[in-house]
Amino acid sequence: MKLLIDDANVTWIKKLLKYYPIDGVTTNPTILSRTGRPPYEALKEIRSLLGDERELHIQVLSSDAEGMVKEAKKIISEIPGNTFIKIPCVPEGFAAMQLLKEEGIHTTGTTVFTPMQALLAAKSGASYVAPYVNRIDLLGFDGVLVAKQIHQILTVYGYPCRVLAASFKNTQQMQELALAGIASITSPPDLIEEYVNNPVIYTSIQSFEDNFARVYGEGLDMTKFD
Ligand code: E4P
Numbered sequence: 001m002k003l004l005i006d007d008a009n010v011t012w013i014k015k016l017l018k019y020y021p022i023d024g025v026t027t028n029p030t031i032l033s034r035t036g037r038p039p040y041e042a043l044k045e046i047r048s049l050l051g052d053e054r055e056l057h058i059q060v061l062s063s064d065a066e067g068m069v070k071e072a073k074k075i076i077s078e079i080p081g082n083t084f085i086k087i088p089c090v091p092e093g094f095a096a097m098q099l100l101k102e103e104g105i106h107t108t109g110t111t112v113f114t115p116m117q118a119l120l121a122a123k124s125g126a127s128y129v130a131p132y133v134n135r136i137d138l139l140g141f142d143g144v145l146v147a148k149q150i151h152q153i154l155t156v157y158g159y160p161c162r163v164l165a166a167s168f169k170n171t172q173q174m175q176e177l178a179l180a181g182i183a184s185i186t187s188p189p190d191l192i193e194e195y196v197n198n199p200v201i202y203t204s205i206q207s208f209e210d211n212f213a214r215v216y217g218e219g220l221d222m223t224k225f226d
Pocket of ligand 1: 006028029132134168174186
């Protein structure tokens with residue numbers, strides 16, 4: 001499963017890249033606005049931190065297909081590498097995805113709330129579809145179930161389109177999708193740290209160190225022995 005960071009804060013991105021096997025970064029207009037920086041300045045720094053191989057997903061703001069295509073080309077020219085253009089899954093967006101597919105520009109269908117929306121994006125040539133798990137939960141439906149259903153539809157038909165599940169508020173939502181074999185998730189930075197935020201892990205490690213030190217001496221590790 002690919003694991004992406006759903007944030008544009010470079011301090012967070014640097015920290016997470018240092019420790020975790022991160023596959024990329026997703027942004028949206030709200031996430032970019034939270035940086036308080038000019039958009040391309042922030043995105044160029046993120047691209048340089050990620051390198052060319054990791055994925056960077058950037059959303060358009062236009063509401064018509066022609067504008068979305070124009071924005072996509074501008075984004076790709078400013079931020080080359082493994083960049084995906086996030087296109088809302090609305091009628092103008094499906095038209096834009098089909099045009100961008102012809103141009104060889106990779107797209108991610110975003111603002112996905114239903115399986116049939118995702119199916120339309122897949123048929124329009126999107127590389128990913130992004131169901132909004134927590135926002136679906138907030139509507140009183142089951143976001144994890146919707147993401148699983150999308151995964152099943154894409155798998156059954158063999159579309160070259162994968163789920164990039166988004167909008168999470170807890171790690172349980174992510175774990176459920178990992179168990180279902182979802183291709184990718186994008187997580188808020190603090191939730192990635194929650195995966196290993198459990199005192200039992202650290203007390204276990206401490207007990208190994210203490211037991212070893214009691215017999216072999218303080219401050220020693222396996223490089224100190226022949
Ligand atoms: C994905 O890239 C979405 O834009 C994002 O996950 C939405 O998350 P939110 O519902 O927490 O705003």
